[in-house]
Structure formats: C-alpha cells, structure tokens
Amino acid sequence: MKKIVFSIAAAALLTFSCTNGSASTLDSQAQASSDVELAADEKAGDDQKKGAGKPVHLTKQDFLEKVMNYEKNQSEWVYEGDLPALIDFYADWCGPCRQAAPVLEELAKEYEGKIHIYKVDTEKEQELASVFGIRSIPAFLFVPENGKPTMSNGIARTQEETKAMFKQMIDEILLGKEKSNS
Secondary structure, three states, rough: OOOHHHHHHHHHHHHHOOOOOOOHHHHHHHHHHHHHHHHHHHOOOOHHHHOOOEEOOOOOOHHHHHOOOOOOOOOOOOOOOOOEEEEEEOOOOOOOHHHHHHHHHHHHOOOOOOOOOEEEEEOOHHHHHHHHOOOOEEEEEEOOOOOOOEEEEOOOOOOHHHHHHHHHHHHHHHHOOOOOOO
C-alpha cells in the first residue's frame, strides 16, 4: 500500500514539475505533440549540416562531439561547437515541452546559420540530464561560443511570449547583442 501511495505521489510531483500553469487548448497541445513526434524521427548526423534549419536531436555521443566532452574535460567547460547553441532538455510526456517545440522549430529557421538548436530527450538520455542537474523540464541551456553556458527553466504563458523570451536570450547570451528598450 505504501508503494502505491508513493508511486502516485511521485507521478503527481513529476506532473506538477512539468506544468507551467498556463491554460491552452487541446488543439494547440495536439499540434505541438505532433510536431515533437515528427521532430523525434530526425536524428543528428545529416540534419547537423549547416542549412538544415531544424532542431537536431542529440544522443550522448553526439553531445560529447558537438557540444561538450564532459568525460574528457571534467574540470572546465570546453565548447566543441562551431556556432552558439540552444539546447532543449525535454520529454515527450511534458506539456510545456510540447508547447515549446513549434517555437524552437520557428527559431531554428530564423537563426539558421547563426546558432544551433539541439534537443535532448531526458527519458532516453538520462545521463546527460543527470550531468546537467536537470530536475524539471523543459530546461534550456544557452551555450555561447566563448564563455560559460546559462541554464533557463520553463516557458512563458503563450507561444508568442515564449518566442520573445527565447529571442531575447539568444540575442543577448548567444549573439552578444545589447538589450533593446523596445
């Protein structure tokens, strides 16, 4: 009986940690879910070529080669990439993760050739999630070409606000642009 109660409590806690408190329609959630499913079929490799304009899914091995080899460089951050990167730590069951997926698709096209947008499925790549201390999702790692990365959790209330939030962080953290007053 205690195991059942504990399992229910753990499931509720996981569900709670993956909500953003915003109301959304079932249609937008279904659309975002199908976007994640379509994107999940794409693997790193050929899609990694410049000009793909889509988020690229990373395995641990891809991460070690394209982002940071934390097995080789255990004491300092050494970025392996050729462009700044935004890394989305997500899971297919996470509602806010599904809401962020189409926004990241748009940004991948908009910033094509300027930044990489990567996705890490925390269910499949549990070691990566553990190495970066991912305890709630969605979580986003902003990796400039030089300097230390910055972690951000969660999304805004709407897709428009989420996109604006990402654009500001990309421009300031990854591309080094000054904050605009508009």
